Amino acid sequence: MSDSETNAARRSGPTIYDVAAACGVAPSTVSRTFSRPGRVNAETAERIRRVAAEMGYRANPLARALPTGRTSLLAVIVADVTNPFFFDILRGAETAADAAGYTLLVADVQESVDAERRALDRAIPMVEGVVLATSRMSDSSIRVAAKQRPTVVLNRSMTDVSSVAPDNARGMRRAVEHLAGLGHTSITYLAGPEASWADGIRWQAMREAAYELDLKVKRLGPFPPTQAGGLAAAQAFARSPGTAAIAYNDLIAIGAIRGMIRLGARVPQDVSVVGFDNIFGADFCTPALTTVAAPLRHLGSLAVEMLIRELRGGTRRSEPRTAVRSMLLPSRLLERASTGPVARRRRTWRTPPAAA
Amino acid sequence: MSDSETNAARRSGPTIYDVAAACGVAPSTVSRTFSRPGRVNAETAERIRRVAAEMGYRANPLARALPTGRTSLLAVIVADVTNPFFFDILRGAETAADAAGYTLLVADVQESVDAERRALDRAIPMVEGVVLATSRMSDSSIRVAAKQRPTVVLNRSMTDVSSVAPDNARGMRRAVEHLAGLGHTSITYLAGPEASWADGIRWQAMREAAYELDLKVKRLGPFPPTQAGGLAAAQAFARSPGTAAIAYNDLIAIGAIRGMIRLGARVPQDVSVVGFDNIFGADFCTPALTTVAAPLRHLGSLAVEMLIRELRGGTRRSEPRTAVRSMLLPSRLLERASTGPVARRRRTWRTPPAAA
DNA sequence: TCGTAGTTGGCAACCGATTGCCGATTTCTT
DNA sequence: AAGAAATCGGCAATCGGTTGCCAACTACGA
Numbered sequence: 001m002s003d004s005e006t007n008a009a010r011r012s013g014p015t016i017y018d019v020a021a022a023c024g025v026a027p028s029t030v031s032r033t034f035s036r037p038g039r040v041n042a043e044t045a046e047r048i049r050r051v052a053a054e055m056g057y058r059a060n061p062l063a064r065a066l067p068t069g070r071t072s073l074l075a076v077i078v079a080d081v082t083n084p085f086f087f088d089i090l091r092g093a094e095t096a097a098d099a100a101g102y103t104l105l106v107a108d109v110q111e112s113v114d115a116e117r118r119a120l121d122r123a124i125p126m127v128e129g130v131v132l133a134t135s136r137m138s139d140s141s142i143r144v145a146a147k148q149r150p151t152v153v154l155n156r157s158m159t160d161v162s163s164v165a166p167d168n169a170r171g172m173r174r175a176v177e178h179l180a181g182l183g184h185t186s187i188t189y190l191a192g193p194e195a196s197w198a199d200g201i202r203w204q205a206m207r208e209a210a211y212e213l214d215l216k217v218k219r220l221g222p223f224p225p226t227q228a229g230g231l232a233a234a235q236a237f238a239r240s241p242g243t244a245a246i247a248y249n250d251l252i253a254i255g256a257i258r259g260m261i262r263l264g265a266r267v268p269q270d271v272s273v274v275g276f277d278n279i280f281g282a283d284f285c286t287p288a289l290t291t292v293a294a295p296l297r298h299l300g301s302l303a304v305e306m307l308i309r310e311l312r313g314g315t316r317r318s319e320p321r322t323a324v325r326s327m328l329l330p331s332r333l334l335e336r337a338s339t340g341p342v343a344r345r346r347r348t349w350r351t352p353p354a355a356a
Numbered sequence: 357m358s359d360s361e362t363n364a365a366r367r368s369g370p371t372i373y374d375v376a377a378a379c380g381v382a383p384s385t386v387s388r389t390f391s392r393p394g395r396v397n398a399e400t401a402e403r404i405r406r407v408a409a410e411m412g413y414r415a416n417p418l419a420r421a422l423p424t425g426r427t428s429l430l431a432v433i434v435a436d437v438t439n440p441f442f443f444d445i446l447r448g449a450e451t452a453a454d455a456a457g458y459t460l461l462v463a464d465v466q467e468s469v470d471a472e473r474r475a476l477d478r479a480i481p482m483v484e485g486v487v488l489a490t491s492r493m494s495d496s497s498i499r500v501a502a503k504q505r506p507t508v509v510l511n512r513s514m515t516d517v518s519s520v521a522p523d524n525a526r527g528m529r530r531a532v533e534h535l536a537g538l539g540h541t542s543i544t545y546l547a548g549p550e551a552s553w554a555d556g557i558r559w560q561a562m563r564e565a566a567y568e569l570d571l572k573v574k575r576l577g578p579f580p581p582t583q584a585g586g587l588a589a590a591q592a593f594a595r596s597p598g599t600a601a602i603a604y605n606d607l608i609a610i611g612a613i614r615g616m617i618r619l620g621a622r623v624p625q626d627v628s629v630v631g632f633d634n635i636f637g638a639d640f641c642t643p644a645l646t647t648v649a650a651p652l653r654h655l656g657s658l659a660v661e662m663l664i665r666e667l668r669g670g671t672r673r674s675e676p677r678t679a680v681r682s683m684l685l686p687s688r689l690l691e692r693a694s695t696g697p698v699a700r701r702r703r704t705w706r707t708p709p710a711a712a
Numbered sequence: 713t714c715g716t717a718g719t720t721g722g723c724a725a726c727c728g729a730t731t732g733c734c735g736a737t738t739t740c741t742t
Numbered sequence: 743a744a745g746a747a748a749t750c751g752g753c754a755a756t757c758g759g760t761t762g763c764c765a766a767c768t769a770c771g772a
Contacts, residue, residue, distance in 0.1 A: 012481060015758055026722045031760060041720060061481050062421050063758030067727040071418070073461070073482075081450065082443045084636060090437045094464040098471075103478055105429075106462040108450040115454075122459055125368060125417050126429075227640075254640055280440060281637035284583075284610055371728055382752045387730060397750060419728030423757040 092300025191221030192248030230255015268340035287337035448656025547577030548604030586611015624696030643693035
C-alpha cells in the first residue's frame with residue numbers, strides 16, 4: 001500500500017486547474033492572478049489567492065519555464081571550487097542572486113577547458129544567464145556562449161561581453177612600488193596558468209610598472225595556481241635567486257614561501273613575496289602574506305547584478321538590448337609580514353633538486 | 357535588423373518536430389530514438405541520429421522534465437560556502453554528480469535556518485534529490501523535506517533519512533588519547549553552534565573518552581564556527597585557563613590560537629589546541645594545526661552517489677524503495693605542531709577583556 | 713438612447729518532450 | 743499456409759503553466 005512513499009506520490013501538489021475548479025473560474029484567471037496582477041479584478045484575485053493559499057498551491061517552475069524560458073536559474077562556472085579565491089565570490093553571487101529571486105547552479109570545471117565546455121553545454125539550456133568566473137576558454141568560445149545566453153565574465157575583460165574584474169594593473173603597480181620602496185631593484189614574477197587572462201594582465205602590468213621605476217624583472221613559470229605550484233616555483237626561484245617575487249596568486253605565493261623556507265631562505269629577510277587576491281588563510285599563514293586584495297565578494301555580487309539587469313533589459317523587446325558594460329573594481333595592497341627591506345647580505349640557498 | 361541579438365533569437369534550436377519532418381517520421385520516433393534506443397529500428401534510428409546531428413538538435417531538458425520530472429539537477433544546501441569545510445565536499449559532490457550526468461544546484465544559507473528553508477522551498481520543485489550538508493534544521497523539518505524528494509544528510513546521522521558523516525566519536529577519542537598521552541589531565545571543549553548536530557556528538561564523545569581516561573573536561577561556548585568565534589573562545593579560555601583545548605572545528609581552533617598568542621600564551625608550550633576537519637589552511641597556519649581530518653572529498657562524493665542510487669532505485673516502481681542507509685566514514689588524527697607535552701611551568705596570561 | 717472605450721474572464725493554442733495504445737507489417741510456428 | 747507472436751511507427755493525450763484573442767459586461771459621454 002504505502003505508496004505515500006513512492007516517487008510518484010512525491011510529485012507536486014495542487015495545480016492552477018485545481019485552484020480554478022475550487023474557485024469556479026478558468027485556469028487562465030488563476031495564472032494571471034499570480035503572473036499578471038492587476039489584470040484580474042481585485043476581489044476575484046483576492047479570493048483566488050486565499051483559496052490557493054489554503055490548498056497550498058505552488059506554481060510549478062518547470063511548467064512555467066517551458067513556454068517562457070524563465071527558469072530563475074543562473075549558472076556560475078568556476079575554475080576550481082576548492083580554490084579559496086572563489087569562496088567569497090560565490091558568497092557574493094549567492095547573496096545577489098537570492099535577493100533577486102534567482103538560484104545558482106554552480107559548476108566546478110577543475111581548471112579544464114574541456115570540462116568547462118561540457119558544463120556550459122549542460123547548463124545553458126536550463127539557465128537564464130551565465131557568469132564565467134575565471135574562464136580558461138578562448139575569447140571566441142566565450143562569445144559563442146554569450147550568443148546563447150546573457151553572459152558576464154568575471155576576472156577578465158572583453159570588449160563585446162560584459163565583464164567584472166579587479167583592477168589588476170593598479171594593484172600590480174602598487175605592489176611594485178611597495179617593493180621598490182623597500183629597496184628591491186629586481187623582481188621575479190611567478191607566473192600562473194598560461195590560459196589565464198589575469199596572468200597575462202598581471203605580468204604585463206608588472207613589466208610596465210618596473211620599466212617606469214627602472215627595476216629589472218624576470219619571469220618564471222607557468223605554474224599551476226596551487227600550493228604545489230608554489231612549491232615548484234620556489235625551486236625554480238632558488239636556481240636563479242633574487243630578493244623579491246610577486247606571485248600570480250596567493251596560493252602560489254603561500255606555496256612558494258613554504259618552499260623557500262624549506263630550502264633555507266628566510267622570508268622576508270632574504271626574499272620578499274607578494275601575492276594576489278587576499279584569499280582565506282592569507283592572514284594566518286606564516287609570515288602573514290602581503291597581497292593585493294581583490295574585492296572578491298563585491299566582484300561576485302556585481303557580476304550577478306549586472307547579469308540580472310541584462311536579463312530584465314532584454315525582456316522589453318522595444319529596447320535595443322542593454323549595452324555591454326565592463327567594470328574594474330579597485331584592489332588595494334595589504335602590507336603584511338612577507339615583505340621587508342632588502343637584506344645587506346644574502347643567505348646561501350640549499351641546493352634545490354634539479355629541474356624536471 | 358540585428359535580431360540575431362534579441363532574447364527571442366536566443367531561444368533554442370531545432371526540436372524533435374523539426375528533426376521528424378526532415379526525416380519523414382513522426383516526432384515520437386525521434387523521441388524514442390534517443391530516450392529508448394532499441395525500441396526503434398536500427399536503420400531508422402541511425403538515419404535520425406545522423407540528421408539530428410547535422411541539424412544540431414539537442415533535447416530541451418525543460419520539456420523533458422515537465423512530464424517525467426527528470427531534471428538532472430541535484431540540490432546541495434550548504435551552511436556557509438565561505439567555510440573551507442565545504443570546499444572539498446563540494447568538489448567531491450561535483451565530481452560524483454558530473455560522472456552520473458547530474459548538475460549541482462548549490463545554495464548557501466549562511467548559517468540561517470530561515471534561509472535554509474527558503475532555499476529548500478525554492479530548489480525542491482526543480483531538483484530530483486537533495487543533499488543537506490550540515491543542516492541547522494530540526495530532524496522533523498528534514499523529514500518533511502525528505503518526503504518531497506529523496507534526501508541525503510551530510511555530517512549528521514538520522515534514523516529515517518539516509519546520511520553520511522565522519523566518525524566523529526572515533527576521531528574525538530583519538531584526539532583525547534593524543535592529549536592524554538602528552539600528559540594533559542584536563543581538556544577544554546570550545547563549542548560550536550548549539551544547533552549543530554556535530555557539535556553535540558563531538559562534545560558527548562569527548563566526555564565519554566575523557567571519562568574512560570580519567571581526565572577532567574570543561575566546556576566553553578557556544579561560539580560561531582568562524583575565526584572570530586575562535587578569538588572569542590580564546591578570551592573565554594584565558595579567563596579560566598588550562599593546558600589543552602579541543603575546538604569544535606578548525607576555524608575556531610585557528611582563531612583561538614591567534615587569540616591566545618595575542619593574549620601572551622605560547623602554543624603549544626602553554627596550551628595545546630586540536631581542531632576538527634583539516635580544512636584548507638590547517639597545514640600552513642602557525643603553528644600548523646593538529647586536527648581530526650575528515651575525508652571531506654569522499655564525504656561529498658558518497659553523499660551524491662547514495663542519492664543517485666536512491667533516485668534510480670525509486671524509478672522501478674516494483675521495488676519497495678531503497679532502504680535508508682547511514683554511513684560513517686573514518687577520520688584520522690593529523691598530529692602537527694599545535695599540540696605538545698604539558699608544560700612544567702605556566703606562562704601568565706595577560707588580562708583579557710571582560711566578558712560581554 | 714446609442715456608440716465607444718475600458719474591464720474582466722474564458723477559450724484554446726502553445727512550449728517540447730514522453731509514452732500508452734493501436735494497427736500494420738514482418739517473422740516464426742506448426 | 744494459416745495463425746500467433748514479435749517488431750516498429752504513428753496518433754494523441756499529457757505534464758502545468760502562459761498568453762493572444764475574443765466576447766460579455768460596465769461605464770461614460772454625446
